Amino acid sequence: MILPNITKNYYKIITLFFYNLMKKILIIGSGNVAHHLSIALKNSGFEISQIFSRNLITSKKLASKIRCDFTNEIEKVQDYDLAVLCVKDDEIQNVVNQFDKRPIVHTSGSSGLSVFKNQKNLNGIVYPLQTFNKNTKININEVPFFIVSDDIVFKKELKRIFLKISGKAEIIAEDRLKRIHLAAVFACNFSTEMYSIAQEILMAENSDFENLKPLIYQNFKKIENNKIKTLRTGPAKRKDFTIINKHLETIRDPRLKKIYQAISDYITQND
Amino acid sequence: MILPNITKNYYKIITLFFYNLMKKILIIGSGNVAHHLSIALKNSGFEISQIFSRNLITSKKLASKIRCDFTNEIEKVQDYDLAVLCVKDDEIQNVVNQFDKRPIVHTSGSSGLSVFKNQKNLNGIVYPLQTFNKNTKININEVPFFIVSDDIVFKKELKRIFLKISGKAEIIAEDRLKRIHLAAVFACNFSTEMYSIAQEILMAENSDFENLKPLIYQNFKKIENNKIKTLRTGPAKRKDFTIINKHLETIRDPRLKKIYQAISDYITQND
Known part of the structure; x- marks a missing residue:
């Protein structure tokens, strides 16, 4: 479904004037990256609206840690400001196609912006330069986050968000990523x-x-x-x-x- | 100079009957390996008879640490039981040719026994599996020493010596090294x-x-x-x-x- 440009511009304008807009975050995936990012976002004052994952066992576990809802049905996804996609590279395209209404970022260093090529929603990449494992503690403050987006306002908003969980969040060009x-x-x-x-x-x-x-x-x-x-x-x-x-x-x-x-x-x- | 076989056998027999024979050690070289090995040998009760090195600045420094003599003249080399060669790989052959009277080992993992092919003295390899730097402390107890020699008695004696400075000294075949x-x-x-x-x-x-x-x-x-x-x-x-x-x-x-x-x-x- 292709949304009218007004949605995109709406976010742009709101973001410009009302700093701190994006509060409610949907986490897509329940693996190692989802685990660390959702906890870090929650600890930094963001609301994790839901965990969306096809794996109900791992998403239930993660949701109980964060005390949020979880689902594997697209119809049950609640309202959110930003979707953070933490799935395997070869699943990104498929998932992106299902989430085309609201701002979305993936977290892969290798998938690029091309996965969003048919999307009209705000989109980008937030790549944490780290190897994540659920069972290993990570000092998230020290993880560099590289941010890529074609939207000049959105990428600034992403930087603001991820600077809250790490001291290192940098906007860069896609080819540098x-x-x-x-x-x-x-x-x-x-x-x-x-x-x-x-x-x-x-x-x-x-x-x-x-x-x-x-x-x-x-x-x-x-x-x-x-x-x-x-x-x-x-x-x-x-x-x-x-x-x-x-x-x-x-x-x-x-x-x-x-x-x-x-x-x-x-x-x-x-x- | 080729010594008669009696020299070799003399050492074998003495070593067999009088454990703890090799006490006086000549260190050849004054680089990173020479530094760590000579200090470790000294600390384990061996006498470092001399440091022999063409570099008088580094050998003087090392000799003063160990409180032993140093020289760069082959004529001034004093009596010793075992020479431990700690020079660069491409210098080993040249140095080996000058020290053909007494038991000698080199410490290279790559030079093999072939550098001794014209020698009649007891010879072998003591390869410490470690990267050495003068300015970096190394826990020498944990460094594995791999010992190679064609002489069955000599290699046991080498194992005995290096077990005194490390918990790990193992006799192995040359191809395994x-x-x-x-x-x-x-x-x-x-x-x-x-x-x-x-x-x-x-x-x-x-x-x-x-x-x-x-x-x-x-x-x-x-x-x-x-x-x-x-x-x-x-x-x-x-x-x-x-x-x-x-x-x-x-x-x-x-x-x-x-x-x-x-x-x-x-x-x-x-x-």
Whole structure:
């Protein structure tokens, strides 16, 4: 359903003149991100109107924590000012299509604004640069929130809202968000993959991963430093092609060989 | 100079019958590894006979800490029971050739026993699985020491010595050492490289690396888990080829593209 532009402009004007408009927030999803964001919003004085989620077990749990309503039926969704979408990337488009009446944001670093391309409601992205797990405490104050929207007023309102739960909320352009997400993939997913590969090599040796932990912890402290690149060590840094080739001979999995080769090339050629 | 086999056998026999033979240790090198190992050995009751290093400034500093002699002249090297070689990998062969009279070990995970191939003295490897920096305190008790030697008696003696400074000293075969070193390269050098790449992407955005630190710290805690692979997140884990391709388009440096592609392939094909 396409709403007339008047809805959009109504919000714009109201927001401009009555600061603090968006009070009632609908949380869509009941996973890790929904969990942390809804609690943080509630703690910052916002009203969580409902949890909307197809998973009634997790949404009931979350709703009881926040003391709010929950539903999995679109007809039972109550009035709200802003919907915050916290579902998996591949479900975003589907859910967005169902919520086209009111302002909405998704929280994905990778889905972009294109999921809203057929929408007339106010929309945007609020990307928290963090990995969330229900069972792990997160200092939400320190999580940077990156805000993207084509609407100049709406994005300011989003910034105001998320500055209430974190000291770091920044409006950025969509293409910058993509590159920040790319950086996060290297820093988070790919660094973990390096640890995972190391663990699997040791497992194949019947050697305990505990042996690597002191090294990993000590090495990890380095990232406190200003420029990580200057702290490189190891065979590639030394351009020790004898060792690099020995390692490549040692690796049996051709995909692992490619990873080793690609990273070593990058280090040896990029001093 | 090639010594008669009697020297080697003499040490074997003496070691067998008089436990605690090797008391006087010559440290070769005055860098980060020499620093931590010489202090740890001294603290464990060994006598550091001398620091031998071409760098008189750093060796003087280290010698004054340990209260021992130091020299850069081979003629002035005093009597010792065991030489512990802590020099850079590309200098090991050259130094080994000068010290062929007495038992010697190097401390490199990558150089192997081949550097001793022309030697008749007792020799081996004591590889501490750790990254050392003079200015950073290390809990040496927790550092695993991997011991390699062709001599069955000598390697036991090495284990005895290094068990005195660490709770973890293990005799292993040379080919296992190579694979453990390979694991260390992934866990240490390559994980750091992922953080470094993330930092450079953010720098190009004029975005502060501080923004990534909360994510990195939170994510890092995961490695406490038993099987890191099960904790994968991100586009490759989701087999989200749309995002993977968007990222590949975003990356301008072809070497970075190769890294991204190789790691993503590994994750998508290796669930």
